[in-house]
Amino acid sequence: MTPDPDRFLADLHALRRFGAQGRGVVRPAYSEPDIAARRWLADRMEEAGLTPHVDPVGNLFGLAEGPSLLLGSHSDSQPEGGWLDGALGVIAALEVARAARAAGGPAVSVVSFQDEEGRFGVTTGSNVWAGGLPLAEADKLTDSAGTSFAEARARMAGMVTGDFIPPERFTGFIEMHIEQGPVLDDAGEAVGVVSNIVGIRDMRVTFEGQHNHAGTTPMAVRRDAFQGLCAFSERLNARLADVVTPQTVWTIGHVSLYPNASSIVPGRATFSMQWRDGEAARLARMEEIIRDTAQAVAGERGLTLSYGPMLGLEPVQMDARLQSALTEAAEALAPGRWRHIQSGALHDATNVSARLPAAMLFVPSINGISHNFDEDTAEADLVAGVKVLAEAVARLG
Ligand code: HGY
C-alpha cells in the first residue's frame, strides 16, 4: 500500500488555504472558512470513493462500505492556529484511504471531527459523537463572545446528511498528529507512537469586587479583582509545587476584566483555569488546591468567588494492538528514529477511545511550536509519517 507523497502534500497545502493567515490559519469551528474547508473535504472524500456524511454537530465522515478502520483528526483550528494541527491527520487519513482502496483493502474510513479546538468546550464534536457529552448539554455551551453551540452548529444545518454514525461501525481509530511539543524535534527523531494522552480540567473562575475611580480610590480600600487574580496565580504556583511533576501543566489563558478601562479599578475578573496531567488523582488534588487558594484570596481581599461549568476529560491509555502495528511500522521505516511518547495535548482520540480501540502517531513540530502561526513540520517528516501510518494499516489488514 503506497501513499502518493505529492498528492498528500498538495491536499495538505490546499486545505491550508481555507482561513490562511500568514503561515497559519484562522479556521475556528463553524466559521466560514471551516465550513468551506469541510465542503472541500467532502468533495475530496467522494473523489476517493468514500461516502461523505455530516452528522448533527458537523463531524464530517468519508465512509467506506461495511466495517472499516477509521482514520482522521479535526480540521477546525485555534483562533490563531497552525496549518498542521488536526489538518495533517485528516489529509493523511484521506491519502491512506486512497492508497488502501487502490491496493484492494483494507477498508478505511476518514473523519474530520468538529470543534476539537474547543471553541465551545473541549474536543466537543468527538465528545458528543462518542456519547461523552449529551447534545442538549453541548448546545448550551457558549464561546467567549457568548454565541451558543446550538447557534453555531445551525450554520452547518444545510450540510447535515444524517444522524450520528454509530462508533461500532468501525474496527478502530488511528489519529496522526503533529507532536506540538519539542521532544521529537530535539531528539532528531521522526515518529512518536503515543502511549497515553493526559487528562484535562478546564473551568471559568470569576472574582468580583467593586469597580471604582482609579484616581480617588485609596489602594488600601480597593476590592480590585485583577489584583485578586494576580495574587491567586502567584500563590497557586507556590502551592502546586509539592504535587506536580515536570510534565504537569496549568494555564490561565483567557482573562476578561470589567469594566476594562484604564481609569477604573477592575471590579470583575473572569478567567479560564485549565490544568492537565497523566494521572486522574493528581488532577483531583490540583482542583482542591485551586479552589482552596481562590477561596482564601477572595476572603482576604473582600472579593466574591464564582465558578463556571467544569469541563474535563480523563487520562487515557492508547490501544496496545494498534500501538504495536504503529511501532512495527515505525521500526521498519524509521529504525531507531521513533519512541513511545505521552501526549500533553488533548486529541479526539481521547473521546474515541471510550468507544473504540484508539491510537496516535506523532511527527515532529519544528522547535516544538504549535497553536501559533509559526507551527511547522519538515516535509520529509510529514511524508515519513503518512508512510508509517499506511504501513501500520497494511499490517492491521
Ligand atoms: O489544547 C489541546 O490540547 C488541543 O490542541 N486542542
Ligand code: MN
Ligand atoms: Mn489538534
Ligand code: MN
Ligand atoms: Mn490544537
